[in-house]
Amino acid sequence: MNRLSNKVAIVTGAARGLGRGIAQKLSEEGARVVIVDLNDEACKEVEQEFSNQGYSVTSYAANIANQDEIKNLFNYVTEEIGAVDILVNNAGINRDSTLHKMSKDQWQQVIDVNLTGTFYCTQEAAVRMKENKSGRIISISSASWLGNFGQANYAASKAGVVGLTKTAAKELAKHNITCNAICPGFIDTDMTRGVPDKVWDQMVSKIPMGRAGSPSDVGNMISFLASDEASYITGEVINVGGGMVL
Numbered sequence: 010m011n012r013l014s015n016k017v018a019i020v021t022g023a024a025r026g027l028g029r030g031i032a033q034k035l036s037e038e039g040a041r042v043v044i045v046d047l048n049d050e051a052c053k054e055v056e057q058e059f060s061n062q063g064y065s066v067t068s069y070a071a072n073i074a075n076q077d078e079i080k081n082l083f084n085y086v087t088e089e090i091g092a093v094d095i096l097v098n099n100a101g102i103n104r105d106s107t108l109h110k111m112s113k114d115q116w117q118q119v120i121d122v123n124l125t126g127t128f129y130c131t132q133e134a135a136v137r138m139k140e141n142k143s144g145r146i147i148s149i150s151s152a153s154w155l156g157n158f159g160q161a162n163y164a165a166s167k168a169g170v171v172g173l174t175k176t177a178a179k180e181l182a183k184h185n186i187t188c189n190a191i192c193p194g195f196i197d198t199d200m201t202r203g204v205p206d207k208v209w210d211q212m213v214s215k216i217p218m219g220r221a222g223s224p225s226d227v228g229n230m231i232s233f234l235a236s237d238e239a240s241y242i243t244g245e246v247i248n249v250g251g252g253m254v255l
């Protein structure tokens with residue numbers, strides 16, 4: 010399919026994992042994808058690999074928790090590539106610890122990246138998409154937003170992403186901009202590969218579909234939400250988790 014022909018899409022945290030899978034899917038649909046990540050080297054490798062496959066792709070190193078860097082990113086994309094049609098807020102981190110052991114730094118780092126970084130990108134995109142009277146903002150929350158052992162910081166940040174998404178949806182609908190959040194369940198990426206085998210097996214045993222998700226499972230939902238077919242869907246929080254949250 011070529012549902013996103015020539016649309017300009019920014020995907021944050023796209024040097025690996027879910028973001029990379031999302032960038033791949035949007036590229037396959039014809040979008041011109043800007044791969045944004047902290048990791049400059051990995052970003053460039055993905056750019057090279059995708060270019061070799063014939064995709065129109067650009068890498069850009071930036072920290073989403075730095076507002077100036079995000080302003081520069083959006084200025085660069087608008088001037089050098091074209092008006093931003095799609096923003097996928099994917100970059101995120103975890104710093105897990107039970108509540109009584111969690112340091113202020115663990116709390117703050119996760120809030121700064123997952124929530125404040127998502128706010129910076131959403132705000133920059135919204136300003137430009139309003140001028141174009143069109144846009145799609147899709148943010149990656151998590152099934153953990155409902156609360157998860159050892160993840161007070163992460164769950165709070167991801168619940169914040171849901172509140173941000175629903176508010177942005179209400180404010181931006183009149184400008185023909187949709188805003189939705191995806192809650193992946195347990196997806197096979199470097200982030201989840203960090204857990205011990207026993208925890209991996211326990212997590213998979215809770216998934217009715219009987220397997221961890223893949224980045225393309227999430228990418229499929231995102232390319233639909235970014236397409237014209239989803240023009241009447243906004244403010245939604247959609248689980249992509251093989252039935253993990255039922």
Ligand code: NAD
Pocket residue numbers: 021022023024025026027028045046047048071072073074099100101102122126149150151152192193194195196197198199200201
């Ligand atoms: P990952 O750790 O494998 O990849 C995250 C990428 O984001 C990395 O390339 C990293 O360099 C980049 N990044 C981190 N901080 C950044 C920053 N400040 N600025 C720019 N880039 C930054 O993680 P993943 O599993 O691919 O997760 C991607 C997103 O999906 C995250 O928001 C995560 O919370 C969410 N999520 C993942 C799962 C899962 O099961 N993997 C489940 C639910 C939600």
